[in-house]
Amino acid sequence: DAKTTQPNSMESNEEEPVHLPCNHSTISGTDYIHWYRQLPSQGPEYVIHGLTSNVNNRMASLAIAEDRKSSTLILHRATLRDAAVYYCILRDRANSGGSNYKLTFGKGTLLTVNP
Amino acid sequence: DAGVIQSPRHEVTEMGQEVTLRCKPISGHDYLFWYRQTMMRGLELLIYFNNNVPIDDSGMPEDRFSAKMPNASFSTLKIQPSEPRDSAVYFCASSPRDGYSNQPQHFGDGTRLSIL
Numbered sequence: 001d002a003k004t005t006q007p008n009s010m011e012s013n014e015e016e017p018v019h020l021p022c023n024h025s026t027i028s029g030t031d032y033i034h035w036y037r038q039l040p041s042q043g044p045e046y047v048i049h050g051l052t053s054n055v056n057n058r059m060a061s062l063a064i065a066e067d068r069k070s071s072t073l074i075l076h077r078a079t080l081r082d083a084a085v086y087y088c089i090l091r092d093r094a095n096s097g098g099s100n101y102k103l104t105f106g107k108g109t110l111l112t113v114n115p
Numbered sequence: 116d117a118g119v120i121q122s123p124r125h126e127v128t129e130m131g132q133e134v135t136l137r138c139k140p141i142s143g144h145d146y147l148f149w150y151r152q153t154m155m156r157g158l159e160l161l162i163y164f165n166n167n168v169p170i171d172d173s174g175m176p177e178d179r180f181s182a183k184m185p186n187a188s189f190s191t192l193k194i195q196p197s198e199p200r201d202s203a204v205y206f207c208a209s210s211p212r213d214g215y216s217n218q219p220q221h222f223g224d225g226t227r228l229s230i231l
Contacts, residue, residue, distance in 0.1 A: 032217050043119075043206045043222030044158070087158075091217065102148070102171060103220065105158035 004088045009110040012078045020073040020109055022088030027068050032091040034103065035062065035073050037084040044087065044105070047073065083113045117141070119223035121207050127229045133195040136226045139188055140209030148208040148220060149182055149192050158206070164190065197230045204228070 005023040012018040024033065035047040048055055048062045050071070055062040061074040075082055087108040120139040128134060140147050148163040162172040167184045175182070179198070184190040194201050204227050208220040 034217070034219075036219075038158075041224075043208070043225050044220075045222065046219030049217050049219070102160055102163060104160070105150075107157055 004090060004106055006086075006088050006106065006109045008107065009112065011112045011114065012075075013114050014080060015077050018075040018078045018082070018111065018113075020075075020086050020088075020111065021070065022072070023070045024088070024090055025069045027090055033062065033064060033068075033071050034089045034091055035060070036087045036089065036103075036105075037082075038087070038108070039081075039084045047086070049091075078111075078113045080113050080115060083111055085110050119207055119209050119221055121205075121223035121226050123226060124224065125227045125229075127231065128197060129231050130198050131196045133193065134197045134201075134228060134230075136192040136205050136207075136228070138190045138192070138207030138223060140190070140207070141221055142188065143211065144209035144221070145212045146210040146220075147184060147190050148210070149190070150206040150208065150222075151203045152206065152225070153203045161192070199230045202228055202230050 032049055032051050034049040036044040037047050038044045048057050048060050050062045050064050052064060054064060063072045063074060085108040087105050089103050089105060119141055122137045126134060145166055146163060149161040150158050151161055152158045159174055161174040162182045163170055164184045167187060180194055182192045204225045206222050206225045208222040210220045211218045
């Protein structure tokens with residue numbers, strides 16, 4: 001399975017942008033890049049995903065390198081509620097055929113937001 | 116809209132007892148996933164279902180663990196007999212049909228299980 005590498009932790013100040021990096025040098029051509037986050041005492045929450053082009057949604061932006069070996073999740077203005085563990089995940093298409101899939105979570109990046 | 120509902124939120128029991136965790140997925144979702152989270156091993160996929168049929172149970176740790184999905188709106192994860200090392204937070208997630216649309220998984224709030 002293609003793996004991702006993320007920093008263990010990062011720190012940011014409130015209302016400042018945050019760039020969370022992820023390396024995935026062994027990504028395959030059909031792997032999608034997904035980001036989830038997990039707030040304290042909650043289940044993971046989907047943030048964003050992409051394949052080749054940069055993506056934007058109401059929560060964040062995803063910048064994907066041209067060679068797809070790395071990506072960056074961008075929170076444009078961090079708030080205290082953004083303090084969480086952020087997971088960068090490559091979608092692993094299961095071998096059973098059809099449209100089944102599963103996600104493999106790593107250790108993620110613990111983001112601390114300072115007031 | 117109601118999200119994924121898990122019960123109980125907390126469970127404390129003695130080793131050797133049977134434990135049953137319950138999950139109600141989001142209505143209309145075709146996929147259901149069971150995960151376990153511990154400090155040591157992080158978030159691990161145990162098993163997942165597609166249209167109530169188990170597709171991949173390679174993450175189920177041993178025969179003491181079993182999961183069922185008798186209908187589209189209900190799933191259980193059972194541990195019998197339970198052991199202290201089963202203590203963890205267990206999450207259920209559901210997702211619509213995937214195709215190539217990369218539908219996200221929606222997680223419940225988890226069941227925190229403590230085996231004494």
